[in-house]
Amino acid sequence: MKLRLPFILFLAFLVLPNDQAQPYYTFINPFIGSAGEGNVFVGASCPFGMAKPGPDCDMSSNSGYSADTAVPLYGFSQVHVSGTGGGPKYGNIQIMPFGGTFQSIHQESLRCMEKAQAGYYGVNLCKWNIKAELTCSPSVAFYRFVFSEPGNEGIKIDLGTFLGEESIPDAREAQQFVGSEIEIVSGNEVRGYSRIRGGWNNGRAYTVHFTAVFSKEFSQCGTWNSEAIFPSVRIQTDKGKKTGAFFLFDDMKEDTILVKIGISFISALKARDNISREVPHWDFQKLLSETQNRWEELVNRLEVNPEASKKMKTMFYTALYHTMLMPTDRTGENPLWVTDEPYYDDFYAIWDTYRTSHPLLTLISPSRQADMIRALLDIYKYDGYMPDARSGNCNGRTQGGSNAEIMIADAFVKNMKGIDYGLALKAMLKDATVPPGGNEEKEGRGGLVDYNRLGYVSDNFVRAGNRTLEYAYDDFCLAQVAKGLGRNGEYHRFMQQAENWKNLWRPVEDHGSTGFIMPKNAAGQWIDSVQCDVLEGQRNMVRYTPLSQEWPNCVCWWCGFFYEGNSWEYSFFVPHDVPGLIQMSGGSEAFMKRLDTFFNNGYYNVGNEPSFLAPCLYHWIGRPDMSSKHIYEIVNMNSSNDRDGIPGNDDSGAMSSRLAFHMMGLFPNAGQPYYLITSPFFRQCTIHLENGKDFVILADRFSSKNTYIKSAKLNGIPFEQAWINHNTIVNGGKLVLEMDDKPSGWGSLIPLPGMQYE
Amino acid sequence: MKLRLPFILFLAFLVLPNDQAQPYYTFINPFIGSAGEGNVFVGASCPFGMAKPGPDCDMSSNSGYSADTAVPLYGFSQVHVSGTGGGPKYGNIQIMPFGGTFQSIHQESLRCMEKAQAGYYGVNLCKWNIKAELTCSPSVAFYRFVFSEPGNEGIKIDLGTFLGEESIPDAREAQQFVGSEIEIVSGNEVRGYSRIRGGWNNGRAYTVHFTAVFSKEFSQCGTWNSEAIFPSVRIQTDKGKKTGAFFLFDDMKEDTILVKIGISFISALKARDNISREVPHWDFQKLLSETQNRWEELVNRLEVNPEASKKMKTMFYTALYHTMLMPTDRTGENPLWVTDEPYYDDFYAIWDTYRTSHPLLTLISPSRQADMIRALLDIYKYDGYMPDARSGNCNGRTQGGSNAEIMIADAFVKNMKGIDYGLALKAMLKDATVPPGGNEEKEGRGGLVDYNRLGYVSDNFVRAGNRTLEYAYDDFCLAQVAKGLGRNGEYHRFMQQAENWKNLWRPVEDHGSTGFIMPKNAAGQWIDSVQCDVLEGQRNMVRYTPLSQEWPNCVCWWCGFFYEGNSWEYSFFVPHDVPGLIQMSGGSEAFMKRLDTFFNNGYYNVGNEPSFLAPCLYHWIGRPDMSSKHIYEIVNMNSSNDRDGIPGNDDSGAMSSRLAFHMMGLFPNAGQPYYLITSPFFRQCTIHLENGKDFVILADRFSSKNTYIKSAKLNGIPFEQAWINHNTIVNGGKLVLEMDDKPSGWGSLIPLPGMQYE
Secondary structure, three states: OOOHHHHHHHHHHHOOOOHHHOOHHHHOOOOOOOOOOOOOOOOOOOOOOOOOOEEEOOOOOOOOOOOOOOOOEOEEEOOOOOOOOOOOOOOOOEEEEEEOOOOOOOOOEOEEEEEEEOOEEEEEEOOOOEEEEEEEOOOEEEEEEEOOOOOOEEEEEEOOOOOOOOOOOOOOOOEEEEEEEEEEEEOOEEEEEEEEEEOOOOEEEEEEEEEEEEOOOOOEEEEEEOOEEEEOOOEEOOOOOOEEEEEEEOOOOOOEEEEEEEEEOOOHHHHHHHHHHHOOOOOHHHHHHHHHHHHHHHHOOEEEOOOOOHHHHHHHHHHHHHHOOOOEEOOOOOOOOOOOOOOEEOEOOHHHHOOOHHHHHHHHOHHHHHHHHHHHHHHHHHHOOOOOOEEOOEEOOOOOOOOHHHHHHHHHHOOOOOOOHHHHHHHHHHHHHOOOOOOOOOOOOOOHHHHHHHOOOOOOOOOHHHHHHHHHHHHHHHHHHHHHOOOHHHHHHHHHHOOHHHHHEEEEEEOOEEEEEOOEOOOOOEOOEEEEOOOOOOOEEEEOOOOOOOOOOOOOOOOOOOOOOOHHHHOOOOOOOHHHHHHHOOOHHHHHHHHHHHHHOOOOOOOOHHHOOHHHHHHHHOOHHHHHHHHHHHHHHHOOOOOOOOOOOOOOOHHHHHHHHHHHOEEEOOOOOEEEEOOOOOOEEEEEOOOOOEEEEEEEOOOOOOOEEEEEEEOOEEOOOOEEEHHHHHOOEEEEEEEEOOOOOOOOOOOOOOOOOO | OOOHHHHHHHHHHHOOOOHHHOOHHHHOOOOOOOOOOOOOOOOOOOOOOOOOOEEEOOOOOOOOOOOOOOOOEOEEEOOOOOOOOOOOOOOOOEEEEEEOOOOOOOOOEOEEEEEEEOOEEEEEEOOOOEEEEEEEOOOEEEEEEEOOOOOOEEEEEEOOOOOOOOOOOOOOOOEEEEEEEEEEEEOOEEEEEEEEEEOOOOEEEEEEEEEEEEOOOOOEEEEEEOOEEEEOOOEEOOOOOOEEEEEEEOOOOOOEEEEEEEEEOOOHHHHHHHHHHHOOOOOHHHHHHHHHHHHHHHHOOEEEOOOOOHHHHHHHHHHHHHHOOOOEEOOOOOOOOOOOOOOEEOEOOHHHHOOOHHHHHHHHOHHHHHHHHHHHHHHHHHHOOOOOOEEOOEEOOOOOOOOHHHHHHHHHHOOOOOOOHHHHHHHHHHHHHOOOOOOOOOOOOOOHHHHHHHOOOOOOOOOHHHHHHHHHHHHHHHHHHHHHOOOHHHHHHHHHHOOHHHHHEEEEEEOOEEEEEOOEOOOOOEOOEEEEOOOOOOOEEEEOOOOOOOOOOOOOOOOOOOOOOOHHHHOOOOOOOHHHHHHHOOOHHHHHHHHHHHHHOOOOOOOOHHHOOHHHHHHHHOOHHHHHHHHHHHHHHHOOOOOOOOOOOOOOOHHHHHHHHHHHOEEEOOOOOEEEEOOOOOOEEEEEOOOOOEEEEEEEOOOOOOOEEEEEEEOOEEOOOOEEEHHHHHOOEEEEEEEEOOOOOOOOOOOOOOOOOO
16 A cells, blocks of 8 residues: 555646646746756746845855755845856845844754745745745745744844855955945834945946835844844944844734835835835735736747646746846836836846847747847946946946847847847947957957957957957847948948958867867967966966867966867857858868767867857758757757756856757847757747747657658748748748658758858 | 225224234135136035035036026035036035925025135025025035024925036936935934936946934925925935925024035935934034134144235135045945045046145145045055046046056155055056056046057047156156065166157247147157048148147047147146256257247146146256246236136146145145245245144245245255255255345256156
8 A cells, every 4th residue: 555655646647637727837947957057046036027035045156045955044135146157146135034032143044845936935944943935026025934933933134145255355256245224114114225246247336225014013123233233223324334133023823924025226215115016915825926927928928739748848938937037127226327218137148148048038028128138228328338248237247259249130130129220230339349448358349459450369368269259250240230221331341350250260180170269379370389377386388279178277267268168169159150160161071070079079068158059050061950969969968857957057047048949949040030940849839929920830740759850841831941030930820840750851952041241 | 984984994904913813714715716717616615525515506517606696596515526627516415495385396596695614605595585504514514594584484405406417418527317315204304315427527326315404393394206296295216206305394483494414425324324423413603613623723734924914825725725625535435345445536637636736735634645545546446447537436537647646656755654555556557557448538548559559649549649748757657656666677667658758759840949749640650730620511631730729629628639738738748857858858948948938928828737837847947036937927917815716627626736835835746756946925834744843934035026036045054956855844844045036046056856767
């Protein structure tokens, strides 16, 4: 008998009602990517929500979370980012319930049980047996604390904690405390702020204001300043010290306390106003339902066939969810200027998200994508440059190119409305012509003086390899917009510059392939070796080869020739002119061999963005079957619905959006108006477009063995090309792919778009 | 009989008690420079005070003030700058008393009487016969309003007003509204903030928070949002709109209302704390006395002979006062980072003040000057560059060089303690080696790429002439510090660069003198003509001569070859190597002729800083008598104790400190450790040094006719040189000058210091 219970449960699972009736948001599992390197945020958020309440278990974690349950929970802070690497950002205004008296400002507990859904996180705080649950509206966090011992209820709000503090106060990428203030304004209301600077983007100070209201009045309260506790004192003025407040409740009848924490980057009263506007009630479940609906409305734009496996649906809808956590919609919350334009922050980083996240959003919600681009242009207008990354209302940092240009070109070639492309061209030209100065990592194009004078970035600058490649790509994007606006002067100038990657193409041979992007000095001489200071006291020169990865051991993480990659990876990175790349590589056969070497030898890096397009490059040599083969292997080997199911930093959803496209069987090449077609992971996927039309991708004879496309029909007509235009999709219709268990010649004949410029 | 009254008054004036008993601050007349071009602030301030309450009569005025009494007074705002040009800054948190009901948010009155003293401003508001007086502590404004009709008393606080708003919202140098918020928190207390961006330095948003407390409770109150009035509504949350509040008092017994307005750049509670700490009482006169004492303690460091004329004393002590209004001591009020270092803002601009203001402060209060330099270094540490100008917590703009370096060198060669000169050298090297990027007008050295590559700034950059000259001077200053720290590599490198001005020295002849700083292109060719677009539709080329002043008519104000000057003026500007300049000019005789032409033809510009040193250049050719002659003429013709007594923008007291030095008979050459000796305007001036010692300058046989120095003795020993070392003064002693009515050969033999480098 003992053995039968699991079996019954298993059967019960199988006879669950048809998934079709189940909302798509229920397949979202926020824990995917919370272990391993994913760094995702597991707390509650609305799509692109400003408030992101969630647990802080590891104050040096990027998301605040730790999957290791041996690590205690310190509290729940209201602002987070998701999936990022480098130094953490945010983790402000931390709330924590506790039992008993308040003897120390530190109150922590192990977690006994955790649950997370879209818009929801719940945990049991073992130490006091307190059940803590949270949900949120766009700018308000809503907590439900159920205490096991009525009359022994405590809550603290700590303004001195935040993620990524370091013992060296001015440490690079560390968040640094600037100030905080707290004021208990009534028997159930408290307000204040926390002001922090630094973090990954080394940004200027930002201030998170809050107002918190409790569902019942406290019986005692007090504040603290540094570590000194002041019972009954209701104000701690900002004197550059860490402050907080605690509240004790002695209501013996009721074991639940609800807390609403409105946040704002403007003021505590604005935070209070956000509560009044967004959550004018005390119904936790109602708010949770509203937030779930916000997610449902977005994720159900992509509808897969109901009988798809739960695992596949979980992976897919969680990927959509992760893609839409950031950037953050802060319209009305910009403390730097007033504008009628939307305001988005936490582009973190566009270098990650331009490739697949924004193209995915362009399919799901182009109006939202247009708003983001409008925000970028407003930032250019008032801050001087578009960001390549931005957080805490401050641009910074650029990893490679000024890739907001790619977002603009992508919108332009996909005919996105509502954007002032004239202004956009100015913003792009600013990037391309005006050096940003200082450490050249805040915005714009570092090494631009070199690039514009020599046609490449010399070894006088760090990251010269990927900067040169990315600037050439950016220039192509700029040229597309210039051409569309009839600005032929700029068009011709920047199309010529788009070939600048060839200036670093050195005809060296490595592992059977010839021609790699290699470092060159300002005098035009190739560089054969680079300095490696890893051995103390020795100036150690090492040969620079296409497999060299001199960072972070020889030089700092940001100081190599390529950012987070080597020449084998980056020498495939010419998204705007793959035909030109094939030619430089020695033609199709040589390119095929190069790609095979790349994948077979394990040079491909699944966990980082520069390789995103690489598996699809087979398309350009007439072998879309090989693209599909690799994509199937990559997804199956590296992605899952487990906690460690994201094979690298999710990077604001960049990894997740890549997965979503692969599962749909489409892949974008940002800045160009088409998608490459590969074997989908679902029998059917319907794109419910914002214009009201539907586009269906149906995989006939879909099975776990039939992973190759044999033939295709678009709206009933044979479709021989392995790529499809954005406009074709937007006009609605149906793409039927006939699947087979072996490769076919489908898609090999009609050439793919390359750089149309002579 | 009628005729005798003035005569009696005249006699009464003559028999006033001896001025010796009169504190020196009483000679301060804040109205000097309030008419004409002086742009000085006439309200109340402590030395370097953050709170600067004062009348706003002209919302496009730099100081808020207008000397034209036909112009109404709109209110009193709490933050101002003094003497600046360009776009205005500040003018925040405006308070205005009024009589009667509150029908409109606009309440203005003509002024019937005005009075200003150090720390005091008073006016009668004719419209309602309300007497308004104000004084202040460092961060609190204190108002006394006496109403003529008790029971009909009103006060409004307007957070939507500020100086320099323009109808084009994004106009360059315009201040732009970002947000405001107001909350009436009790029957006599209100708080909030005003957030503004832009202004002269095109800075990021800054926030002025305030708490205001009234000496009695109001009977009615209300708020407004944009122009809509909300009676009894006590909160207007920041939604990017202009807000304010009004208060009506119906107390029939009392006609006086006192108001304390604490301000803070941190928070309203901090502003409230500032009131508690600085003004824990309601005694207007007590606070005024305290503020007067703060001034007295500083201005009495320079003590002139009591029988000097009131006019001379008024000019002198007012000049000292104007020198110490700015920069603003905001220690503890920095919203951007926490530090143990002092924090000063409103360097506006160092380009103006490094020449004489900071050297004057170095004599009066070297500890204060050291604090300012420490603040500059902290700004470098956290913001990346030292400012050349800074306001509203944001660097910007650089008119010419990165002249904080001159302040550092001046401190270093004068042996100033308490400064981390190692850090200072790093800050200077950052200026000298890392291009600031963007529009290159925020900080650092614009055109640095040219300068470091070519040895001059080419016509590819605006202001190439004065940038080249100033960078050479800055390089000399950097070299002095490097040498002192034993950094010989940097010393030699930058001493060589200090000669870079010679690269723009073109041997052209103009009005009998040969050799001028002239524009050159990047290819090394001299430029003979510049484009002038003054005629619509015509590309008009005009010959560029040493008298050309192509700005602002041909090109924008900031776009000429020289900033606010021409080549005749700037070709004298090599403060670090006057002997080299004389040599390039053809020797002493040619230089004498050049100087004579300069002054006799009216090429000298009394109203602008680049010419500050010019009258003293005669010293270097052995003719200190000519320096004294010109200085006497310049002071007598251009400076007075009248409202228009400052011959140009006072520029944070730059013009005033220049005057103060001239009147003392000393003139500094910033970055070098000596003063040039010229004929003083007082019989005696005693410098009470911070180290407790006195240095006395006594002019024997001083009279209005004896304006030449015949001989000198230092501590009783004949003193033949026309310059004196800083150390000599700091060690205390007595310099006796024997005055005469005709020039002498005194001071002609011992050569002046030049650039000591071969």
